[in-house]
Amino acid sequence: MxxxxxxxxxxxxxxxxxxxxxxxxxxxxxxxxxxxxxxxxxxxxxxxxxxxxxxxxxxxxxxxxxxxxxxxxxxxxxxxxxxxxxxxxxxxxxxxxxxxxxxxxxxxxxxxxxxxxxxxxxxxxxxxxxxxxxxxxxxxxxxxxxxxxxxxxxxxxxxxxxxxxxEPGRQPIQQSSLSPREIDAMTLLAMGYSRAQVANSLSISEHTLRVYIESARFKLGALNTTHAVARAMSRGLIVV
Amino acid sequence: MxxxxxxxxxxxxxxxxxxxxxxxxxxxxxxxxxxxxxxxxxxxxxxxxxxxxxxxxxxxxxxxxxxxxxxxxxxxxxxxxxxxxxxxxxxxxxxxxxxxxxxxxxxxxxxxxxxxxxxxxxxxxxxxxxxxxxxxxxxxxxxxxxxxxxxxxxxxxxxxxxxxxxEPGRQPIQQSSLSPREIDAMTLLAMGYSRAQVANSLSISEHTLRVYIESARFKLGALNTTHAVARAMSRGLIVV
DNA sequence: TTTCCACTCCCCAGATATAGCGAGGGCAAC
DNA sequence: GTTGCCCTCGCTATATCTGGGGAGTGGAAA
Missing domain, CATH: 3.30.450.80 (Transcription factor LuxR-like, autoinducer-binding domain)
Known part of the structure; x- marks a missing residue:
């Protein structure tokens, strides 16, 4: 021991x-x-x-x-x-x-x-x-x-x-965490909802939802929605 | 100690x-x-x-x-x-x-x-x-x-x-395995590649790729590609 | 106080994914 | 030697997502 x-x-x-x-x-x-x-x-x-x-x-x-x-x-x-x-x-x-x-x-x-x-x-x-x-x-x-x-x-x-x-880039605490709404969006997308369904679930317009997805994609440096969801998951930002 | x-x-x-x-x-x-x-x-x-x-x-x-x-x-x-x-x-x-x-x-x-x-x-x-x-x-x-x-x-x-x-629901580890090609497809999609890019990376036609994605979606009980990638990740079937 | 950021809404066109068909060869297990 | 799964290819049409604009509110921080 x-x-x-x-x-x-x-x-x-x-x-x-x-x-x-x-x-x-x-x-x-x-x-x-x-x-x-x-x-x-x-x-x-x-x-x-x-x-x-x-x-x-x-x-x-x-x-x-x-x-x-x-x-x-x-x-x-x-x-x-x-x-x-x-x-x-x-x-x-x-x-x-x-x-x-x-x-x-x-x-x-x-x-x-x-x-x-x-x-x-x-x-x-x-x-x-x-x-x-x-x-x-x-x-x-x-x-x-x-x-x-x-x-x-x-x-x-x-x-x-x-x-x-x-590991470089691990220490600088990347504060690029997602906003609550962005997390909601990513989470529901990871659960398989379409954009229309997500927008409905969150009681917002699909247009607004899109802004969140784009914003999250930008913050995560993701190339598309699937990528953004994958990154959000692997960074532990969302749990599905 | x-x-x-x-x-x-x-x-x-x-x-x-x-x-x-x-x-x-x-x-x-x-x-x-x-x-x-x-x-x-x-x-x-x-x-x-x-x-x-x-x-x-x-x-x-x-x-x-x-x-x-x-x-x-x-x-x-x-x-x-x-x-x-x-x-x-x-x-x-x-x-x-x-x-x-x-x-x-x-x-x-x-x-x-x-x-x-x-x-x-x-x-x-x-x-x-x-x-x-x-x-x-x-x-x-x-x-x-x-x-x-x-x-x-x-x-x-x-x-x-x-x-x-x-915690209930944490223990049951169901292993519905994906085929190697399906894992390739899911992995590359999770990395942000579009279907065309994935097909190109795997040197197969986009049509063939689609079959893998659909097959993986079916096995994972996923509603769409994003969902399938999310499930594959959370089940540890792909490492991204 | 001003500046930022999160949140909300809108339009439109082009790119991309999904869904429905079908088809054949190879390999392994039962 | 049949059954099942994996791998590969094709076509077409519709649904969905993406990307380009713009605009207003409210709250929190500098």
Whole structure:
């Protein structure tokens, strides 16, 4: 547990003082050695498929993952996106053919059979994963995750805190939040209403509604209504 | 620190076994006594304005907060919504007239002058706050928050985990999967491309694309394209 | 006080999406 | 070897959305 482990303390101090991605990389390697696991990875899953991370997976696997756009079929990402609590890979849905194929390929690149991933969310819909990976039997893995669950949650938190520090454009608190009416409009559009229906629901003319949509589109830097709704959702401005 | 404190351990065990909001309420009272602070509050902030929570603020203050819709002006909520890391209330922006008025009123209801709040985010844009509040001088408060920062992050995490358990409709994760092409289509639409652009990107005719969109709409039970994209996003089928 | 911003309303034309038909090849599972 | 799903292509007409203008109110901040 934290506080009872001098070595872990010093590693976390190093993380807090890291000021580059390389620094985080070193910390993940140190943590991997500390916990005696095969891999330890922080993975930022960003919009538009831009994603980065740091960790101990091989470069070859990272390249493969990105080039094959595995994020779209990775059950770990899919599963964590729906959850709040950390999840053991065994509890995910590996039934689809693509998922099994993905698993098989990952093993070829040195990814272990056991995994434990923690979803992390930041402002504006930011989403990331913190994963510990190992090769061992179920009993051993269960013991490990139960013993270290709390540590891992905290470490995940600290990794994300660092990653957000590095990310430009995240810190300047973009105050381009939507007005109440704009949020109403975006919300109802996301619920599938047509403009006429939305206007009716809000008891305003369709013309007025259009101004809100355009205004929201402008604020969100969106190219069209669908884009605006998508951005509003991913930034957590509306909930559907 | 966790793991070095038997009393805190037992309180957290009680939290893990809580199965009602009242149970969480009791835990927050126990934690307040444990940390010897004035208040300790978990506050679920829903976009629709539906909000609930549990904690040790007086009923009168909670009623006042809800009836006055303070969530819209509360600098703690506003500030935490843009941040990832825990934040001391002193670092928030209290400059607006509404904020100062709010602060003055809160003091009348027994809210202390010092506060430390942790933002928490779950799937589908869920957002909550975990706050510790006290009446003391700055030095004492800084010492307290620095010493207990890690504990508080973890406790916040556990509170939210419980709250999500209680929330109906959050658990059922239905996986109606889209085909790869449908996911491509939905993703590109969410990125703001028009149908013509999407068709071009995928190197297919616009007619074919339309079939995918319709098929995805059908699978998602969506009324139109925007709705389909919104549903695909909130179900984590596409990552934008 | 003035300046900003949110909110409300109006017209019109062109671009885009939706809805209705239908058709064939490939691949996998039952 | 039939059934079902995925991928691909076509046409046409109507509904809806987008983009270009302009205009007035009220409230809150500088």
């Amino acid at each position: 934290l506080g009872t482990d001098k070595q872990l303390e010093s590693i976390l101090s190093a993380l807090e003082q890291a000021d580059t991605l390389d620094g985080m990389q070193s910390v993940s390697e140190a943590l991997r050695d500390h916990y005696k696991v095969d891999h330890l990875v922080y993975h930022w899953v960003d919009s538009a498929g831009d994603q980065y991370g740091c960790g101990t997976y091989s470069d070859a696997w990272q390249d493969q993952y990105l080039s094959q756009n595995y994020v779209r079929i990775d059950p770990v990402v899919q599963g964590c996106y729906q959850r709040f609590h950390p999840v053991d890979w065994k509890r995910l849905d590996w039934s689809s053919k693509a998922a099994r194929e993905f698993l098989r390929t990952s093993a070829e690149y040195g990814v272990g059979n056991q995994g434990y991933s923690i979803p992390i969310r930041g402002p504006n819909g930011q989403f990331a994963l913190f994963t510990v990976n190992h090769n061992c039997d179920d009993a051993e893995w269960t013991k490990f995750t139960e013993e270290n669950r709390r540590d891992l949650i905290l470490i995940a938190h600290y990794f994300n805190e660092k990653a957000l520090e590095f | 966790l793991g070095t404190d038997k009393q805190l351990e037992s309180i957290l065990s009680a939290l893990e076994q809580a199965d009602t909001l009242d149970g969480m309420q009791s835990v927050s009272e126990a934690l307040r006594d444990h940390y010897k602070v004035d208040h300790l509050v978990y506050h679920w902030v829903d976009s629709a304005g539906d909000q609930y929570g549990c904690g040790t603020y007086s009923d009168a203050w909670q009623d006042q907060y809800l009836s006055q819709n303070y969530v819209r002006i509360d600098p703690v909520v506003q500030g935490c919504y843009q941040r990832f890391h825990p934040v001391d209330w002193k670092r928030l922006d209290w400059s607006s007239k509404a904020a100062r008025e709010f602060l003055r009123t809160s003091a009348e209801y027994g809210v202390g002058n010092q506060g430390y709040s942790i933002p928490i985010r779950g799937p589908n844009g869920q957002f909550a706050l975990f706050t510790v509040n006290h009446n003391c001088d700055d030095a004492e408060w800084t010492k307290f928050t620095e010493e207990n920062r890690r504990d508080l992050i973890l406790i916040a995490h556990y509170f939210n985990e419980k709250a999500l358990e209680f």
